[in-house]
Amino acid sequence: MSIARSFPLLPLVLLLLTLGCASESAEKGEGKAPVSGVITDFVEEKGQLLIDNEEDNGNTSGPILISLHKNAELIINGETVTVPLDGTLVGRRAEVWTGPSIAKSSPPQTTALKMVIH
Structure with missing residues (x-):
């Protein structure tokens, strides 16, 4: 295959590399935490924390259940x-730095890859 024919694939390759680096960064817990706020409840049966998620401007975006x-x-x-x-x-x-998926339940649920509690 000539070099000229492989150029249309270059954007696709760059996109895949970018996505791979982004997920690696999320797994390591680098950058700004996607979930942050006050822990308002503990669900003992499932071992989950309920956090009132706050946006950058200080407004809450609603509660989210987090498990480890x-x-x-x-x-x-x-x-x-x-x-x-x-419960303490x-x-x-x-x-909280989370995994790639959030369950669309009420409230939403996700899994923490890294959690820092102050």
Whole structure:
């Protein structure tokens, strides 16, 4: 195949590389957390935290249920811990880097790859 014929594929290759780098960044928990706000409840049966998600302008965009991925990084007060989520975290602020999907339930649900609780 000549070089001239492979140029139409170049934008596709660049797009795939960009998407691959973006998902890698999300997995590492780099950049701004997509979910941040105050933890308002703990659902003991499912081990999930309910967070009032805040937008950049300070307005809330609604609650979201967060569970920890089995390989998630959980940081509480600056220390990485391996404890399960519990009700003692209610009222604290959290920043959460999530997986690629959010269930369209009420409230929405997703899985945390990294969670920092202050």
